Amino acid sequence: MDKTKEQIEKLSADLEHWKNEYYRAYADMQNLRKRVEADHRDAMKYRLEGFVGDLLPILDGFSMALQNEPSSIEMKNFLTGFEYIYRNLVTVLENEGVKEISPKINDKFNPSLMQAVETVVDEKNPDKITKVITKGYMLHEHLVRPAMVIVSVKEKIDDKKIDNSPEMDA
Amino acid sequence: MAKEIILGIDLGTTNSVVSYLQADGKVKVIPNPEGTMTTPSVVAFKAGGEEIVGNAAKRQAVTNPDTVSSIKRKMGSSEKVFIKSLNKDFTPQEISAKVLAYMKKYAEENLGQKIAKAVITVPAYFNDAQRQATKDAGQIAGLDVVRIINEPTAAALAYGLDTNKSEKILVYDLGGGTFDVSILDIGDGTFEVVSTAGDNKLGGDDWDKVVADWIRAQIKIQHGIDITDKMAQQRFIDAAEKAKIELSSSLETTISLPFIAMSGNGPVNFEATLSRAKFQDMTKHLLARTEEPVKRALSDAKLSASDLDQVILIGGSIRMPAVQELVKKLTGKTPNLSVNPDEAVSIGAAIQGGVVSGDIKDVVLLDVTPLTLGIETLGGMMTPLIERNTTIPTTKSQIFSTAADNQPAVDIMVYQGERPMAADNKLLGHFQLTGIKPARRGEPRIEVTFNIDVNGIVKVTAKDLDTQKEQEITISGSNGLSKEDIDRMVHEAEANAEADAKRKEEVELKNKAEQYINSIDQALQEKGDSIEASQKEQTQKLRDELKTALDNNDIETLKNRINELEQAAAMMAQTQTGKSAQESPKAEGQETADDVVDADSKMKN
Numbered sequence: 001m002d003k004t005k006e007q008i009e010k011l012s013a014d015l016e017h018w019k020n021e022y023y024r025a026y027a028d029m030q031n032l033r034k035r036v037e038a039d040h041r042d043a044m045k046y047r048l049e050g051f052v053g054d055l056l057p058i059l060d061g062f063s064m065a066l067q068n069e070p071s072s073i074e075m076k077n078f079l080t081g082f083e084y085i086y087r088n089l090v091t092v093l094e095n096e097g098v099k100e101i102s103p104k105i106n107d108k109f110n111p112s113l114m115q116a117v118e119t120v121v122d123e124k125n126p127d128k129i130t131k132v133i134t135k136g137y138m139l140h141e142h143l144v145r146p147a148m149v150i151v152s153v154k155e156k157i158d159d160k161k162i163d164n165s166p167e168m169d170a
Numbered sequence: 171m172a173k174e175i176i177l178g179i180d181l182g183t184t185n186s187v188v189s190y191l192q193a194d195g196k197v198k199v200i201p202n203p204e205g206t207m208t209t210p211s212v213v214a215f216k217a218g219g220e221e222i223v224g225n226a227a228k229r230q231a232v233t234n235p236d237t238v239s240s241i242k243r244k245m246g247s248s249e250k251v252f253i254k255s256l257n258k259d260f261t262p263q264e265i266s267a268k269v270l271a272y273m274k275k276y277a278e279e280n281l282g283q284k285i286a287k288a289v290i291t292v293p294a295y296f297n298d299a300q301r302q303a304t305k306d307a308g309q310i311a312g313l314d315v316v317r318i319i320n321e322p323t324a325a326a327l328a329y330g331l332d333t334n335k336s337e338k339i340l341v342y343d344l345g346g347g348t349f350d351v352s353i354l355d356i357g358d359g360t361f362e363v364v365s366t367a368g369d370n371k372l373g374g375d376d377w378d379k380v381v382a383d384w385i386r387a388q389i390k391i392q393h394g395i396d397i398t399d400k401m402a403q404q405r406f407i408d409a410a411e412k413a414k415i416e417l418s419s420s421l422e423t424t425i426s427l428p429f430i431a432m433s434g435n436g437p438v439n440f441e442a443t444l445s446r447a448k449f450q451d452m453t454k455h456l457l458a459r460t461e462e463p464v465k466r467a468l469s470d471a472k473l474s475a476s477d478l479d480q481v482i483l484i485g486g487s488i489r490m491p492a493v494q495e496l497v498k499k500l501t502g503k504t505p506n507l508s509v510n511p512d513e514a515v516s517i518g519a520a521i522q523g524g525v526v527s528g529d530i531k532d533v534v535l536l537d538v539t540p541l542t543l544g545i546e547t548l549g550g551m552m553t554p555l556i557e558r559n560t561t562i563p564t565t566k567s568q569i570f571s572t573a574a575d576n577q578p579a580v581d582i583m584v585y586q587g588e589r590p591m592a593a594d595n596k597l598l599g600h601f602q603l604t605g606i607k608p609a610r611r612g613e614p615r616i617e618v619t620f621n622i623d624v625n626g627i628v629k630v631t632a633k634d635l636d637t638q639k640e641q642e643i644t645i646s647g648s649n650g651l652s653k654e655d656i657d658r659m660v661h662e663a664e665a666n667a668e669a670d671a672k673r674k675e676e677v678e679l680k681n682k683a684e685q686y687i688n689s690i691d692q693a694l695q696e697k698g699d700s701i702e703a704s705q706k707e708q709t710q711k712l713r714d715e716l717k718t719a720l721d722n723n724d725i726e727t728l729k730n731r732i733n734e735l736e737q738a739a740a741m742m743a744q745t746q747t748g749k750s751a752q753e754s755p756k757a758e759g760q761e762t763a764d765d766v767v768d769a770d771s772k773m774k775n
Contacts, residue, residue: 028193035192046205057426064429068437111214111222111230118400119233127233133401142205143225148401151233 045097045140052098052137052144060134062086101136101147103129113138115146122152176316176527177277177288178520180324180513181266181304183242184347184373186211187516188273190281191524197328197517199510200277208512212239213268217255223272240347241265243370245307246300263303267310274311288313289519289526294320294352294363316526322352323361324518325484328509334359337479340467342497342505344460345485347373351463353471353478365470367463372456374414374487380453381410381444385425389440397431405430417446418489450492457492464500481505484514537562540656543620543628546583546592548573549677555620558588558660562626567619569635571612579604580616582632584645588663590674596659603632603641611688676725683720683728686735687713 066083070076090100101113107129109116113136120130129149136147178197180187185208189199199207204225214227214237222230231237236253241262244251250259270288278285292304301318308315319327322341331337336357343350350368354361385406390396397403409425416423427440450457468475481503487493488511497505509517524530538561544554547570555566572580580603587595606614615635622628633640663670690713698706712735719727 032193049205061428065437109230109233111226115229116231116233117404141203146229148404151230153233157232157235 046142048096048098049139049142049144052093052096052139055093056137056145059086059089059137062089063135097140098144099138101138103132103147103149105129105131109149109151111146113143113146114149116151117148118150119153119157120150121154121156123154126152126154128152173529174287174527175281175283175285176520176523177274177285177313178324178516178518178523179270179273179288179290180321180516180519181242181270181290181292181307182211182345182515183240183370184211184345185209185512186269186273187513188277189513189516189520190277191520191529195524195530197520199513199516200280202273202276203279209269209273210239211242211266211269212237213241213265214238215253215256219256221268223268238265241269246297246303261303263307264310266304266307270308270311270313274313286312286314287316287523287527289317289319289523290315291319291321291324291515291519293350294322294366295350295368296320317522319519319522320352320361320363321350321515322354322363322366322482324515324522325482325509326354326356326361327518327521328514329480329482329506331356331480338364338471338473338477339480339482340464340478340501340503341482341484342460342464342488343368343485344483344487344493345373346375346487347371349373349460349463349485351460351467353467353473364473365467367467367470369459369463372459374485376456377414377453377487377490378407378410380456381413381449382406384444384452385409385427385440385442388442389430389438392440392442393431393433393438395431395433395438402430413444414449414490417444417449418491421446446491453492457496460493460496461500464497475501475503478503482514483507484509484511486512537626539564539622541586541659542588543584543586543598543622544592545570545618545630546581546585549681550592551674551677551681552585552587552590552592552595555618556622562622563624565619565621567617570616570618572606572609572614572616573611575611576608577611577614578606578608580606580632582618582630582641582643584628584630584643587659589666590670591677594662594666594670598628598645599630599643601630601632601641601643603634603639605637605639606634607636610692679725679728679732680720682732683716686732687716687720 062082063086066079066086068079070079094100103110103114105128106125109127109129114129115136117133122128122130128151130152131150133148133150137144173193175190178189178191187199187208189197191197201207202209202224206225209224210228212224212227212231214222214230214234216222216234216236227237228239231239236255238251238253238260241251244262245266247262250261251265252259270290274285274288288308290304290308292301296304305315305318321343322339325341325343326339331339334357337355339354339356341350341352341354343352348368348370349372350366350370352366353364355364356362382403383406386397386403405427409427413423413425422443422445424441424443429437430440431438478501481497481501483494483497483505488497488505488507494505494507497503521530538559539556540558542552542554542558543556544552547553553568553570555568556564570580581600582603583592583600584598585592585595586598589595603616606616617631617633617635619631619633620628621631628645629642630645631640631642690709694701694706694709694713701709712731716728716731716735718724719731
């Protein structure tokens with residue numbers, strides 16, 4: 001009799017165990033599916049990220065070309081045409097979710113969108129943009145490339161201090 | 171409640187990576203909020219008490235002297251970092267903790283749950299104080315560091331090395347700024363680091379610098395101007411890195427830098443090609459610097475290259491072909507490169523996390539069907555029910571019908587294999603479902619179900635949905651095939667793919683012709699009297715032509731006639747649309763309910 005009881009207990013425990021495993025497998029699958037779906041949405045949303053990154057040097061090229069003030073009328077007309085082409089290109093990218101980061105002089109420096117390439121000392125007005133070297137670009141919420149800027153600082157910063165990499169004796 | 175997750179963190183000198191083990195036993199690297207898999211190990215402090223970590227901290231570094239990078243080099247020392255804006259000293263572990271806390275936070279946001287535990291990796295040469303400091307950093311960040319493991323060990327774990335096999339492994343780790351070599355002795359489920367060597371001032375960035383200097387020199391030669399401004403330097407470095415990456419897959423790359431400077435003649439534009447050979451030549455002194463540590467590690471371990479069982483390469487810079495060639499030359503082994511070299515260490519840490527939590531043991535290893543299972547249908551075709559590589563246990567049903575009018579029984583022939591014609595595959599078994607009520611071809615609904623249980627036993631059931639009558643067969647010998655047999659069958663399918671596709675097309679065409687002949691016969695028989703004589707004659711002619719072509723196996727004619735027929739039918743349908751939907755006879759295809767996957771498939775008698 002005891003043996004039967006023992007067996008029932010064992011089987012009940014087994015049953016409980018497998019029931020748990022069964023639900024667990026289902027739950028795992030559902031969670032995994034949600035995750036895969038979310039990943040897939042993200043992958044679709046950011047599928048152009050690499051491509052946009054590759055396009056940036058080209059946009060920069062346009063931007064730099066257009067900054068010039070040509071003396072001849074002919075050259076000026078050429079540049080105007082190029083500017084239209086450039087703007088069309090930017091519009092196409094904007095339609096795909098690309099946003100330009102184009103800070104203004106005297107804007108506050110924001111490291112989540114901008115990269116400081118150089119500094120100039122301005123005691124009274126530190127931490128401001130003094131020059132924009134290249135624009136930055138976002139694709140939806142991802143930063144594809146920060147805007148490259150020159151930033152004002154209170155006092156001259158010793159370059160050596162920044163790379164805090166002393167020798168480590170292993 | 172969500173299952174507890176133990177993060178795997180590669181806390182690097184320049185960059186860090188965090189990953190975790192998913193429920194299916196696969197490791198996933200968690201991207202940071204900017205969408206990148208690696209996060210710079212940089213922390214910055216501002217006067218207001220604001221702290222910036224990661225990419226943003228790196229970006230503002232030149233503006234802020236209170237920016238700390240490469241803190242890993244100070245771990246375990248008593249040296250403190252003085253943060254001027256806060257007038258406060260920080261220990262290396264406090265700084266590292268900021269990086270860890272940042273990664274913990276974005277991992278939690280990404281996974282949607284709280285995380286309390288982590289496995290963190292350290293270089294194999296770290297001493298006890300350095301390991302303790304790393305553990306403390308985790309604690310400060312709110313993480314219970316369940317294990318500290320060596321980076322090369324983590325890499326070996328990521329490669330899924332069998333820890334019960336006795337092996338000697340060399341791990342070559344060339345990152346952005348540091349180079350490490352370790353020799354591991356694996357066996358009895360343990361990893362022992364036998365020796366380490368390296369150069370902690372050598373990394374991929376050095377290769378970039380060489381190319382950037384070359385660009386600058388080329389501009390000087392081409393245009394006679396020496397460009398030194400910081401922005402241009404940055405563009406050189408960016409272009410150099412891009413060229414380096416491109417030269418890993420191509421033999422030549424073009425470096426193009428329009429408007430790099432202004433001169434008396436307007437803008438200066440630079441363009442040059444750089445070949446892989448030239449690149450390798452100008453960076454060979456850097457590569458040579460990795461040779462000596464490899465030799466030293468081997469001699470310290472009292473091993474020769476031939477004693478090594480495996481060589482693993484990690485760190486982003488090992489993508490350079492010259493690095494792979496060098497390692498091959500030094501060790502005589504073809505290096506293992508199957509895991510992403512930037513992520514391998516973090517992946518290994520996450521796997522260790524899984525071992526600690528017991529999740530790895532829990533991962534149920536499920537089998538897959540080695541070959542496709544299906545039944546023979548009209549024309550000797552194989553209709554697959556369960557495709558190869560489907561994870562089992564699994565069940566799949568499909569509804570079929572009869573091939574001839576008043577067919578009383580169907581033969582269910584179960585086949586295994588990849589070829590489209592059933593006869594080319596392996597017959598596993600067959601049975602008959604009888605007692606089908608007299609009906610036109612295509613009308614009876616017979617549901618065929620394949621069920622493979624966890625032990626790989628296949629049960630095939632056929633059920634007449636009209637009479638509920640069913641018949642089944644159990645096949646347990648379906649896995650009687652050896653690995654060689656399976657490979658052979660898969661290869662045969664690949665080798666015959668073209669011929670098979672043609673044959674399949676022909677059979678499908680013939681099936682279609684037969685079906686049209688049948689429909690025409692049926693229509694003529696039922697509505698023959700109401701059809702105009704001329705039209706009747708024309709239809710009869712078409713039918714006979716089809717029949718002759720079918721009997722003579724004249725595929726070309728069949729194809730043309732069927733095309734004509736379908737075009738004519740489409741035109742008829744267009745002119746009839748709107749007239750009366752009810753009048754039009756029920757087309758075969760319209761019957762397709764959700765579960766009727768292929769209404770055209772008829773079983774042969």
